[in-house]
Amino acid sequence: MSKSLNIALLGNPNTGKTSLFNSLTGLSQKVGNYPGVTVEKKEGVCKLDRTTEGYFIDLPGTYSINSSSIDESIVVELLLNKNNKDYPDLALVIADVENLKRNLLLFTQVKDLGIPTILVINMADQMKRKGISLDIPILEQTLETKIALVSTRENTGLDELKKLILDYGIISNKPLIQINSIDKKYFENLENAFPRQSIYKLWLIITQDANFGAIQRTLISDISKFQTKSKSEIKRLQQKETIKRYQFINGVLKKCFQIDKASATDFRSKLDRVLIHKFWGYLIFFSILMIIFQSIFSWSEVPMDFIDNCFNYLSSVASNNLPSGVFTDLLSEGIIPGLGGIVIFIPQIAFLFLFLSILEETGYMSRVVFLMDRGLRRFGLSGKSIIPLISGTACAIPAIMSTRNIESWKERLITILVTPFTTCSARLPVYAILIAVVIPDGYFLGFSYKGLMLMFLYLIGFLMALGIAWILTKTLSIHSKSYFVIELPNYKIPLIKNVALTVWEKTKSFVEGAGKIILAISILLWILASYGPGENFNQAENIIQKKYPELAEKEIELKTNSFKLQNSYVGVLGRSIEPIITPLGYDWKIGIAIITSFAAREVFVGTLATIYSVQNDDNDTIKNKMASEIRKDGKLLFNLASGTSLMIFYAFAMQCMSTLAVVKKETNSWKWPLGQLFFMTILAYFISFLTYQILS
Amino acid sequence: MIPLSQLKFGENACIESTEIDKIPLKLIEMGCLPGNFVTIIQKAPFDDPLYLKVDETHLAIRKETAKFIFVKLIK
Numbered sequence: 144m145s146k147s148l149n150i151a152l153l154g155n156p157n158t159g160k161t162s163l164f165n166s167l168t169g170l171s172q173k174v175g176n177y178p179g180v181t182v183e184k185k186e187g188v189c190k191l192d193r194t195t196e197g198y199f200i201d202l203p204g205t206y207s208i209n210s211s212s213i214d215e216s217i218v219v220e221l222l223l224n225k226n227n228k229d230y231p232d233l234a235l236v237i238a239d240v241e242n243l244k245r246n247l248l249l250f251t252q253v254k255d256l257g258i259p260t261i262l263v264i265n266m267a268d269q270m271k272r273k274g275i276s277l278d279i280p281i282l283e284q285t286l287e288t289k290i291a292l293v294s295t296r297e298n299t300g301l302d303e304l305k306k307l308i309l310d311y312g313i314i315s316n317k318p319l320i321q322i323n324s325i326d327k328k329y330f331e332n333l334e335n336a337f338p339r340q341s342i343y344k345l346w347l348i349i350t351q352d353a354n355f356g357a358i359q360r361t362l363i364s365d366i367s368k369f370q371t372k373s374k375s376e377i378k379r380l381q382q383k384e385t386i387k388r389y390q391f392i393n394g395v396l397k398k399c400f401q402i403d404k405a406s407a408t409d410f411r412s413k414l415d416r417v418l419i420h421k422f423w424g425y426l427i428f429f430s431i432l433m434i435i436f437q438s439i440f441s442w443s444e445v446p447m448d449f450i451d452n453c454f455n456y457l458s459s460v461a462s463n464n465l466p467s468g469v470f471t472d473l474l475s476e477g478i479i480p481g482l483g484g485i486v487i488f489i490p491q492i493a494f495l496f497l498f499l500s501i502l503e504e505t506g507y508m509s510r511v512v513f514l515m516d517r518g519l520r521r522f523g524l525s526g527k528s529i530i531p532l533i534s535g536t537a538c539a540i541p542a543i544m545s546t547r548n549i550e551s552w553k554e555r556l557i558t559i560l561v562t563p564f565t566t567c568s569a570r571l572p573v574y575a576i577l578i579a580v581v582i583p584d585g586y587f588l589g590f591s592y593k594g595l596m597l598m599f600l601y602l603i604g605f606l607m608a609l610g611i612a613w614i615l616t617k618t619l620s621i622h623s624k625s626y627f628v629i630e631l632p633n634y635k636i637p638l639i640k641n642v643a644l645t646v647w648e649k650t651k652s653f654v655e656g657a658g659k660i661i662l663a664i665s666i667l668l669w670i671l672a673s674y675g676p677g678e679n680f681n682q683a684e685n686i687i688q689k690k691y692p693e694l695a696e697k698e699i700e701l702k703t704n705s706f707k708l709q710n711s712y713v714g715v716l717g718r719s720i721e722p723i724i725t726p727l728g729y730d731w732k733i734g735i736a737i738i739t740s741f742a743a744r745e746v747f748v749g750t751l752a753t754i755y756s757v758q759n760d761d762n763d764t765i766k767n768k769m770a771s772e773i774r775k776d777g778k779l780l781f782n783l784a785s786g787t788s789l790m791i792f793y794a795f796a797m798q799c800m801s802t803l804a805v806v807k808k809e810t811n812s813w814k815w816p817l818g819q820l821f822f823m824t825i826l827a828y829f830i831s832f833l834t835y836q837i838l839s
Numbered sequence: 840m841i842p843l844s845q846l847k848f849g850e851n852a853c854i855e856s857t858e859i860d861k862i863p864l865k866l867i868e869m870g871c872l873p874g875n876f877v878t879i880i881q882k883a884p885f886d887d888p889l890y891l892k893v894d895e896t897h898l899a900i901r902k903e904t905a906k907f908i909f910v911k912l913i914k
Contacts (some may be wrong), residue, residue, distance in 0.1 A: 206865055206868050206869060207864075207865070207868045209864055209865075209868070211863060211864065211865050241895075242895060242896065244867075244870075244894070244895060245869060245894075245895065245896055246869060289850055331890060375859070378859055378860065379859055379865055380866065381867075382859055382864070382867050383873075385867050385868055385872070386866075386872060389870075390871065411897075414882070415880065415881060415890075417880050418880075419883070419890065421883070421884050431846050509899075512892060512899075513881075513883060513888060513899045514883060516888050516899075516901070517883055517884070517885060517887050517888065518889075520901075625864070626866075626904065627862035627863050627888065627899075627900060627901045627904070628866050628869065628897065628898060628899075628900055628904070629870070629898060629899050630897065630898050631890060631897040631898060631899055632897070633897075795855070825904075
């Protein structure tokens, strides 16, 4: 008969906790969300022996079980709630041998909860090089636990660890620190009120503002009568508790830990001197960013073209070989291109996360936060927001996914909400064609007007992102920790396995999470564009043939497609919004293009091509068509005023269903993406309106 | 005794006291306790944030937090 054990992995950030989790569980891991919050929940299975399976849960990295963020309250909630299905049979606290003292603080807290706790000392292979010697038997004895020495880098010590896990029954679950000694009287009262509870657990319930399971919640409301201490007094007691724990730890380490400072290398401080230098640090960081985004652009191009061609080929295979009918059309024009629209993002997502996880693994990312904190803080953003904001110039999808490592929920949410303002690569085809048509030739100080216009569009996108971030910081009332404390970990060479798993997991979560929504919307848009009410749509071919009997077959086909689109449901919608968009300088044909390009901004160009019955890939012809298009009042449709207004509209409007799908996934609610859609559309409309009215 | 925010690059000091209500518990847990040694390793432009080594931990805090940690210089 097989048994299973619930095992919780805890540890400070940067101790190799996730590396250990990856080594133990590999590809069996599942990444989901904790119910109701946007914290990642990582679980995985590992066979411990022939009959026992270990269910590992990789808890968010934390310095103590006193929570100061949503991530950390997940930890304390799980450890306090015995009714939680994930409540651990035993806990592993992972410690980095170099920061043993600080890591042991968390260990003593977890052990004091009465959970059998194994101490896992990572980077054991580094001990000699760092001049560290450690007496394991004495440490095991004084901490009343079992210790596993592992190296996630060299993959050693895992079998010994598994044996210790199987024998977890022999580990004492007695507390190490008597919590009542920090304030005898207070804890006596507490004990009298709740005689059957562990006082350390009660203490945690009092001090944490986390949500607990049903049983503890009632306990809290009872306890409020006893909460005679003010917040400040409680904090003083917590400090006292921390000092007490450190006294204990110092006493333990004195007996069994020695470090020979002379053999410690000074690699870190040498590298820091350059990488966070007031001038060179920024230069290096922006060079790295340039390299990353340049490679995302150029490296992704090849696989993206390949994916595009593959799906086009699949579509044509489907439509040529299957019997013609509704189903074949749905497959070849709705489903296959819809799937293609998901897969096309994979190269960019994979490349961005390849680079990001390398930066994260090496320890460089914390330096970035250090460098950028002050500049972005005034806009309510985190130092880490610089990565999404700049990745956004490639594509908002991976950029929004990369906000996951921003600890503060408020800063993360604001970053998610403003990232779509940055000029993504899908806006480029729209800008390119509009600039070519409406911006005159000419030079200003040696720069062409066209180039300056493009630069201006990038600039206003970025400025709008910062401006809206600033407004949101002032207006969103979200309780979030305001303190900024980050550890700057040692530099490390990234582990290929960790990098590969991150890339795999991010890509998978995009396809599974956002993919469904993207597919659904693209099928809906296809239906709207492929069907229409009334005779005009259904008899399109006959009507066109009658109207232009002299034209060749190819011309007829183009004209028919145009006519069909104009009379489809999308066409009807485009006409019906015409009164709304006329003040912006657009006609109903542009209205149709705006609606279809909700699938992706670059579809704008393709739609205009269909409407003006020109070949899709013939850019010059579209330009000429656009440049000669006349409005009802006899003026040019695409003039400086309406063209600029249209570019401004695309700069600010949320014209991207894939971004909405990702925001839904990352914020775990429809509230934010719908709010974003509404707000950005209104903003874009208003500014485009002003632009048109001023310029015309 | 001076606030940590006034400590200069490269100077060594010992933490004397902290204004407990003004600094996060996390900082205390990372070793910002009276009696521990602290060094400034680097300052970002405009001296904010500060990159410190406290006890054995390397960390960065903002100037506004460093104002509430009081230290004594060690010659």
